[in-house]
Amino acid sequence: MTGAPLGRPVRTPRLPLPASGRLLRLEVRRNAMLWMVPVAAALFWLITYRRSMALPPLWNVRTMSMQTGAVSVFAATVVGVAAWTGSREGRHAMTDLLAGTARPRWIRQLAAWSATTCWALPAYLGCVGVLYAATAWQAAWGDPLWWPAAVGAASVPAFSAIGFTAGVLRPSRFTAPLVAVIAFLALQFSVQMIHGGRSPWQISPLVAGPWQLGPDAGVATFYPYLPDLPLAQVSFLAGLTAALLGCLGLPAGSGGSWLRRSAAAITAAGLLSSGAAVALAGTGRLDTHGMIAIPTLHDVASDRPIPYTPVCSQTTIPVCLHPAYAIYLPAVTAALEPLLSEVAGLPGAPVRISQTSAAYRQQAGNGVGIGLTGPLIIGTPPVFQLLLPNQLGGPTMTADEVAAAVRSQTRRDILAGIIGGERAASPAQQAVLAAMLDIATAPDTPIRAKAVRFAALSTAARHAWLVKHLPALRTGRLTLAQLP
Amino acid sequence: MNVEITDLTRRFGRTQAVAGVTMQIGPGVFGLLGPNGAGKTSLLRMLGTVIPPSSGRIRLLGHDLGGYGQRRLVRRRLGYLPQALGYYPGFTVVEFVEYFALLKEVPAEQVPRAVATAVERVGLGDKARARLRTLSGGMLRRVGIAQAIVNEPELLLLDEPTAGLDPEQRVTFRALLRDLGQRATVIVSTHLVEDVGAACTQVALMDAGRIVFHGTPDELTARAEGTAAAGDAPLERGYSAVLAEARS
Numbered sequence: 001m002t003g004a005p006l007g008r009p010v011r012t013p014r015l016p017l018p019a020s021g022r023l024l025r026l027e028v029r030r031n032a033m034l035w036m037v038p039v040a041a042a043l044f045w046l047i048t049y050r051r052s053m054a055l056p057p058l059w060n061v062r063t064m065s066m067q068t069g070a071v072s073v074f075a076a077t078v079v080g081v082a083a084w085t086g087s088r089e090g091r092h093a094m095t096d097l098l099a100g101t102a103r104p105r106w107i108r109q110l111a112a113w114s115a116t117t118c119w120a121l122p123a124y125l126g127c128v129g130v131l132y133a134a135t136a137w138q139a140a141w142g143d144p145l146w147w148p149a150a151v152g153a154a155s156v157p158a159f160s161a162i163g164f165t166a167g168v169l170r171p172s173r174f175t176a177p178l179v180a181v182i183a184f185l186a187l188q189f190s191v192q193m194i195h196g197g198r199s200p201w202q203i204s205p206l207v208a209g210p211w212q213l214g215p216d217a218g219v220a221t222f223y224p225y226l227p228d229l230p231l232a233q234v235s236f237l238a239g240l241t242a243a244l245l246g247c248l249g250l251p252a253g254s255g256g257s258w259l260r261r262s263a264a265a266i267t268a269a270g271l272l273s274s275g276a277a278v279a280l281a282g283t284g285r286l287d288t289h290g291m292i293a294i295p296t297l298h299d300v301a302s303d304r305p306i307p308y309t310p311v312c313s314q315t316t317i318p319v320c321l322h323p324a325y326a327i328y329l330p331a332v333t334a335a336l337e338p339l340l341s342e343v344a345g346l347p348g349a350p351v352r353i354s355q356t357s358a359a360y361r362q363q364a365g366n367g368v369g370i371g372l373t374g375p376l377i378i379g380t381p382p383v384f385q386l387l388l389p390n391q392l393g394g395p396t397m398t399a400d401e402v403a404a405a406v407r408s409q410t411r412r413d414i415l416a417g418i419i420g421g422e423r424a425a426s427p428a429q430q431a432v433l434a435a436m437l438d439i440a441t442a443p444d445t446p447i448r449a450k451a452v453r454f455a456a457l458s459t460a461a462r463h464a465w466l467v468k469h470l471p472a473l474r475t476g477r478l479t480l481a482q483l484p
Numbered sequence: 485m486n487v488e489i490t491d492l493t494r495r496f497g498r499t500q501a502v503a504g505v506t507m508q509i510g511p512g513v514f515g516l517l518g519p520n521g522a523g524k525t526s527l528l529r530m531l532g533t534v535i536p537p538s539s540g541r542i543r544l545l546g547h548d549l550g551g552y553g554q555r556r557l558v559r560r561r562l563g564y565l566p567q568a569l570g571y572y573p574g575f576t577v578v579e580f581v582e583y584f585a586l587l588k589e590v591p592a593e594q595v596p597r598a599v600a601t602a603v604e605r606v607g608l609g610d611k612a613r614a615r616l617r618t619l620s621g622g623m624l625r626r627v628g629i630a631q632a633i634v635n636e637p638e639l640l641l642l643d644e645p646t647a648g649l650d651p652e653q654r655v656t657f658r659a660l661l662r663d664l665g666q667r668a669t670v671i672v673s674t675h676l677v678e679d680v681g682a683a684c685t686q687v688a689l690m691d692a693g694r695i696v697f698h699g700t701p702d703e704l705t706a707r708a709e710g711t712a713a714a715g716d717a718p719l720e721r722g723y724s725a726v727l728a729e730a731r732s
Contacts, residue, residue, distance in 0.1 A: 019592040026583055030574050093570035097631075100532040101587035102559035108587060256552045 020111070023103075027115035033081045037123045040077040044127040047073055052131055055396050056217065057138035058324055059145050060225070064208035064215040066131055067148035070124065071205045074152070075159040075187055078120045080180030082163030085116050090171020104255030106263060109248050113164045117157045124156050125149075141308070141323035145220060147230035148208050154237040155205040159183060161244040168248060197292055197362050200282035202229060203236045210286050212366040218391035219290035221324045222357035224302045226291035229284060232277045239273030242266050286362040290370075310354065313337075316344040319353040325388060331403035332388070339411050342436065342459055347470055349418050350377055350384035358391045368393065377417045384414055411437055419466075420474035428478040436462070450483045457484060485510050486639050486669040487531065492540035493693075494526050501526035503693035504540070513665035515684035515701070516673040517723060523693040524673040525567050528641050531671065532564040545638055560589050563637030567644050567673075569628040573617035577608050577627055580616060584631035602634040605660060607653075621648040629657070633664065640670045646679055658683040677719045689726050696730035 017025065028034075048069030055061045086109070089095055098108065128149050136144065166179045190204035194211045202211065207229065209219060219225070249255060249263025280294050287293040289303075310320040313333035317340040321329050336353065343349045361369040370392050377384050389405035390397045397405070415436055421429035431447045433439070435454035454462065465484055472478045487509040494502040502523045518524050529535045530542060533555045545561055547554040571580060582599045590598050603612050606626040611619065616627065625648045632640060642661075646654045661683040664670050674680060680687050681701050689697035689704070697704060701719060708721035713728060715721035 017592065019586050019589065019595070022582070022592055022595065023586045026579055026586070030572065030579065088572065089570075092572055093568055094572070095570075096529065096532075096534050096566040096568075097564070097570055097584075097628075098587065099534040100559055100562060100564040101584065102556050102589045103587045104556075253552075256556065 020107070023108075023111045024114055024118075027111050028118050031081075031112075031115040031119055032084050033078070033116045033119035033123075036077055036081050037119055040074060040120070040123055041127055043073045043077065044070060049127070049131055053134060055215065056327065056390070057135060057140065058217055058221070059135060059139055059142045060220040061215040061217050061396060062131070062135045062139075063145040063148040066128065067152050067208040068206045068215075070128060070152045071155045072184065072187060074120065074124050074156055075205075076180045076184040078116070078156055079159040079163035079166075079183040080176045081120070082113065082116045082160040083167035083179040084163075084176040085112050086164035086167025087171035087173075087175050088112075088167075090168075091173060099253070104249075104259050106249035106254040106259060109164070109168065110245065113160060113245065116164065117160045120156045120160060121153065124152060128152065139324070140326040142221070145225045147225060147227050151205050151208070151230050151233045151237070154234045154241075158205075158237040158241045158244075161241045165244045165248060195366055197284050197286035198282060199284075200278045202284060202292060203233055203278050203281040205233055205237060207233070209291055210360070210368060212368055213290065213393050215396070216290060216391075216393055217325075217388075217396065218358040218360075218370065218393070221322055222305055222308075223289040223291075224304075224306060226287065226289075226293055226298070226302050228294035228297045228302075229281065229292040231297050232280045232284075232294060236274045236277035236281075239270040239275070239277060242270030243274060244270070246270055286360055286368065288359050288361075288373075289357065290360040305357070312352075316341045317350060317353060319386075321355045321386075321388070325355065328388060328399055328402050331399040332386075332406050335403040335407040336411060336414070339414060339436065342463060343415065343418055343466075346418055346463075346466055348377075348382060348474070350414065351381040353384045353386050353414070355388060356385040358387055376413050384417065386410060412439075418474075419470065420476060426476040426478070427480045428473060428483055429476065431480060431483055432466075432473065446480055450480050454483055486545055487671070488541075488543040489531075490541040490543075492527070492530065492542060493538045494523075494530060494535065495538045496526075500693050502530070502537075505690075505693075505695050507688065507695060507698065509669055509671065509686065511665065511667065511669050512685040513661050513670045513672060513683050515680035515687040516671055516690065517675075517677060517680060517687060518673075518690035519727065522690040524690050525643055526693075527690070528564075528643050528671065528673050529566075531639075532562065532566075532641050533559055534564070534566075558639075560635065561638045562588075563632035563635065563640040565628045565632040565642045565645055567647075569624060571616045571624060571627065573615065575616055576613050577603060577616065577619070577630070578612045580627055581630045581634050585634045588635040590635050598634050598636070602630040605633065606630045607656065622650060622653060625649055626653070629660075636668075638668045640664060640668055641673075642670065643673045644675070645672060646674065646676060654679070677723050678717065681717070681719045689723065691727055691730050694730075697726045 048066055051069060052062045052065045055065055089098060132144050162183065163179050167175050187204060187206055190201050191206050191211055193201040197210060209216065246263045246267030249260060250267065254260060280296055284292040284294045308323055311323050311326045311329055312318040312320040313329060315333060315337050319333045319336055358370045359373040363369050372385055372387060389402055415433055419429055419432055425433060427447050431450040431454060434451035469478060485508045489505055489507045492502055492505045493500065505527060516524050530537050533549060542549045544558045547558050549555050578599055581602050582595060585595045585598050603609060606629050608623065608626055611623060616624065629645060646657055649657060658679060661670055684701055687701050687704055688695050704722040705718040708718060708725040711725045713721040713725035715724050
């Protein structure tokens with residue numbers, strides 16, 4: 001109280017900010033989220049980025065995996081920091097001091113919440129941006145899928161609002177860690193409650209598609225990524241944010257009557273939006289292309305296939321894949337090429353192996369059936385419809401794993417489509433299949449013996465024999481004894 | 485009159501903290517004395533618009549405090565330092581005072597100057613960029629005073645403002661009080677009667693929620709004459725005499 005000069009003069013900003021801008025700037029400068037950004041980024045790298053980058057460079061699997069991982073990481077972090085910020089007035093015994101200030105309490109609280117969100121949202125977007133950039137660098141085809149990123153982005157303010165509200169209502173030093181743990185567990189619990197495509201629990205921001213499938217390489221490639229569920233999720237999260245923040249403005253003392261009426265309107269709109277979104281999620285269904293379709297939000301234009309030019313191998317019978325799966329072409333071609341050169345020119349042999357989209361069917365509970373809608377070989381000239389093994393759900397596969405699965409299953413399907421016996425093969429068909437696919441049969445049986453003899457023939461001899469006897473072999477009229 | 489209180493009461497459950505206080509206070513420094521639990525802090529909290537009264541009427545700076553709009557008008561012209569000063573440890577001195585300037589709706593273009601002036605007036609210019617967590621108790625008290633005066637209040641409520649200040653700082657603070665009292669109504673709640681003697685033009689003594697004395701410091705001193713009231717200073721003896729009389 002000596003009137004000593006300030007250590008450094010107070011800087012005047014070049015562009016004078018309005019009071020609300022100055023308040024926000026002050027809050028942003030001192031917000032705890034600033035210190036948690038490196039932690040959130042590290043967790044994102046550890047949990048989300050590494051896992052996503054281990055997946056094939058397909059936009060669908062990478063972004064859907066990213067949504068689930070990023071929401072888990074950022075929800076727990078942001079909710080904790082927001083609760084810490086929300087509880088600070090109570091923790092620091094500031095309530096009396098602040099109660100006597102003119103600016104409405106609600107505005108003060110919104111500034112603090114905004115500051116937390118202002119740090120968390122760019123942090124999230126930065127992390128997602130890195131993952132998208134890496135995927136764009138590696139992906140062979142397609143545009144980024146933005147909806148998974150949008151749902152994650154909408155989760156950040158929502159979880160910030162949840163934490164902040166909890167902190168305001170229960171101002172304790174234990175609130176932040178407690179709320180972070182509860183939020184994390186609640187998210188995990190929410191997805192455990194999903195049973196089929198009609199579950200309202202799909203509104204959980206962890207869900208990027210049919211939850212039972214997980215990140216699936218078969219969706220959103222041949223057909224667009226359906227925005228139905230993400231729209232409902234964003235609507236739910238925006239409504240939740242509005243409702244929670246609006247609630248803070250309802251108590252007497254939060255502001256004037258106009259402000260409190262606005263808060264009530266925001267709360268009501270938020271509740272309406274989030275309630276409607278949950279109800280809409282409950283009307284979803286697994287569509288035939290593997291996404292959740294919500295009739296009210298569905299745009300039929302999304303059901304049209306995305307045009308593409310397949311990438312094909314230079315083999316006798318070309319193997320053609322969707323360009324998104326171009327990385328698998330060498331492995332798949334190598335797995336099929338010996339068989340394809342042997343069957344090329346046989347009556348009924350396909351002129352092309354062409355990858356097609358899988359069809360999805362909701363089964364009882366969380367079961368999903370994935371397969372072809374029609375026969376394996378269609379059209380004239382015949383084309384073999386190929387489903388890559390990683391289109392069939394389950395864990396993602398490396399190129400070698402895909403090749404191994406193609407070698408064991410697709411080769412058999414192709415050959416069985418030519419010589420017959422897809423369902424119940426005759427002994428002669430079994431012997432030819434075993435010989436040409438080099439698969440084991442029961443030892444010391446006539447089929448085994450014939451298979452060994454047939455396999456011992458030269459490729460040209462086998463081809464010539466097949467040209468001559470294929471009609472009889474296909475109809476099952478050929479006996480084992482008639483095999484060479 | 486900047487402060488007009490009529491039959492003001494405040495209850496906390498079964499406890500009556502303030503029991504029918506009626507007072508009018510004009511510009512100048514007003515000392516509020518009383519023992520622990522007398523109701524001084526409750527009275528100041530009501531005047532600071534922190535808590536509403538249970539009954540009675542408060543009129544501050546020409547406004548009744550019934551509606552939110554009226555309270556907001558008063559709060560723009562009000563400074564309040566609570567007994568237990570809370571603070572955000574991560575804020576610097578300047579940031580903390582700026583925060584309150586903004587919350588008191590000081591016009592944005594005036595904020596930097598107002599903050600600098602308030603910080604200088606409490607003698608924390610050389611600590612302006614220091615984080616609050618690094619300051620001593622006395623310095624924090626001065627930060628509290630700075631936030632209270634940043635909006636050039638017309639009504640300043642200070643609850644135990646000199647607690648934690650060293651003697652030199654207290655002397656300087658009293659000078660600041662006298663200066664502030666030139667233009668504003670300053671109500672100082674304190675246990676330290678020497679603060680009242682040195683800085684206050686008017687004084688009231690509270691006991692058990694009631695005003696048992698209202699007058700000048702000299703009149704309070706005079707109440708000890710002819711009694712055997714305890715105290716080391718004349719004002720202390722007056723304080724003791726009035727309390728003894730009120731309780732008899």
